[in-house]
Amino acid sequence: MAEAEPTTRAGFVALIGEPNAGKSTLLNRMVGAKVSIVTHKVQTTRTRIRGIAMEGDAQIVFVDTPGLFRPRRRLDRAMVAAAWGGAADADIVVLLIEAHRGLTPGVQAILDTLRERMGEGQRVALAINKIDRVKAEALLALVQKLNDAYPFEKTFMISAERGHGVDDLKAWLGAELPKGPWFYPEDQIADLPMRMIAAEVTREKLTLRLHEELPYQLTVETERWEEREDGSARIDQIVYVARDGHKGIILGHNGETIKAVGQAARAELMEFLGRPVHLFLQVKVRPNWLEEKERYSEMGLEFKDGD
Numbered sequence: 663m664a665e666a667e668p669t670t671r672a673g674f675v676a677l678i679g680e681p682n683a684g685k686s687t688l689l690n691r692m693v694g695a696k697v698s699i700v701t702h703k704v705q706t707t708r709t710r711i712r713g714i715a716m717e718g719d720a721q722i723v724f725v726d727t728p729g730l731f732r733p734r735r736r737l738d739r740a741m742v743a744a745a746w747g748g749a750a751d752a753d754i755v756v757l758l759i760e761a762h763r764g765l766t767p768g769v770q771a772i773l774d775t776l777r778e779r780m781g782e783g784q785r786v787a788l789a790i791n792k793i794d795r796v797k798a799e800a801l802l803a804l805v806q807k808l809n810d811a812y813p814f815e816k817t818f819m820i821s822a823e824r825g826h827g828v829d830d831l832k833a834w835l836g837a838e839l840p841k842g843p844w845f846y847p848e849d850q851i852a853d854l855p856m857r858m859i860a861a862e863v864t865r866e867k868l869t870l871r872l873h874e875e876l877p878y879q880l881t882v883e884t885e886r887w888e889e890r891e892d893g894s895a896r897i898d899q900i901v902y903v904a905r906d907g908h909k910g911i912i913l914g915h916n917g918e919t920i921k922a923v924g925q926a927a928r929a930e931l932m933e934f935l936g937r938p939v940h941l942f943l944q945v946k947v948r949p950n951w952l953e954e955k956e957r958y959s960e961m962g963l964e965f966k967d968g969d
Contacts, residue, residue, distance in 0.1 A: 671720035673839035676752035680768045683758045684791040688822035689713045689724050692832050714846050717836030721844040725752055753839055755786045756831070757814075758822075762795040764804050765811065773812045785838070788814040789831060791822050856935075857884035860897055863934070864927040864943065868901070871923050872911065880908065894938035897931070901945045909945050920945060 677685040693713035713724040757776070759769050776786060788808055793801060805817055816834060820827035861882040868880070886898040901920075903909050913920050920943055928941040 668841050668843060669719055670842065670844055671836065671839040672723070672842050672844045673720075673753035674723045674725055674751060675835055675839075676725040676755045677758055678755060678772065679758035680760075680766065680772070683760055684822045685758055688758060688789070688791065688820070688828065691822050691825060691828050692722070692724065715832065717832050720836035720839050721846065722832070722835050722839065723845055753785070754835060755780070755784065756789050756835075757786060757812075758789045758791050759808070760795075761790050761793045761801060761804065761819075765807055770811070776812065785815050786812070787831075787834075788812075788817045790817065790819050793819045793826065794821050794824065857887055859934070860884050860887070860927075860931055861899060863930050864899055864901070864923065864941075867923045867926040867930075868912065871919060871926070880904075880912070892938075894940060895935065896940045896942070898942045899944070901943060902948045903945065904947070904949055906947055909947050912945050 677689060679685055690713070692715045694715070715722045715724065755776075757769075757772065759765075763769075780786065790801070790804065790808075796804075801819065805819070808814070809817060818827055818831045818834070820831060822828065861884045865880075865882045868882070880901060880903045882899055882901050884897060884899050886896070888896040890896060901912055903912060911919070912923075914922075924941055924943045927943075928939050931939045931941065
């Protein structure tokens with residue numbers, strides 16, 4: 663007797679685009695929970711965070727790639743390699759661009775690389791984000807221009823922040839994924855280890871608190887995670903910075919900055935985990951952390967040699 667064809671669908675969708683195009687906001691909107699870190703600073707997403715969204719009988723596993731840009735440092739190279747690796751492994755790629763910025767040199771470079779790297783039959787859709795920032799006629803002209811530049815399978819006009827058009831994109835993705843069993847239990851929203859999610863939450867709070875002062879050369883690692891008998895979790899984290907001066911910025915006057923960051927991160931982790939959290943933060947100076955292989959492993963990135 664022939665095996666019954668599965669009624670469920672499952673697959674990987676890679677969101678790619680320039681830094682700050684709105685990929686994390688779109689991911690969070692589709693998943694319905696805050697999985698990827700959203701800030702107004704560029705290049706905040708370092709790892710391929712997967713958010714999981716259910717759409718009818720389909721399970722969409724999103725690969726939220728670091729923004730694609732011209733890499734200068736070792737960390738940049740690792741991030742860009744992770745982004746293209748995520749795109750190559752996906753069933754469908756969605757290129758997200760900002761309506762008001764249009765076909766920038768950065769977007770053109772992504773289109774050129776898509777042509778080079780994406781194999782025959784790789785499905786690529788276009789999502790034009792922040793459509794509320796431009797007039798309708800300019801938007802239509804941009805759609806034409808972009809589709810002339812690359813053979814997109816479908817084009818969506820959305821506002822990730824407001825939710826416009828997002829349901830249409832999600833419904834199309836769900837219907838187009840391959841038939842097959844789900845990869846994850848239905849109630850699981852991210853496959854990123856909780857230790858890494860906790861580190862990302864703290865890094866986001868540092869970014870929001872410090873704005874322009876924040877050194878890019880920092881990373882947060884969850885050093886210890888202890889499950890307590892009363893159901894709470896004790897989380898110890900280290901903020902690594904490259905210079906003594908950076909340590910002072912993060913600690914703040916009388917330790918006020920790090921204390922406020924810790925409180926904000928703890929509140930969000932308690933909401934995320936649904937139970938009490940005891941969070942302890944330390945700031946350490948490691949001048950060469952950008953060149954240390956284990957820091958990259960902790961962020962889920964490959965250590966790249968060469969220039």
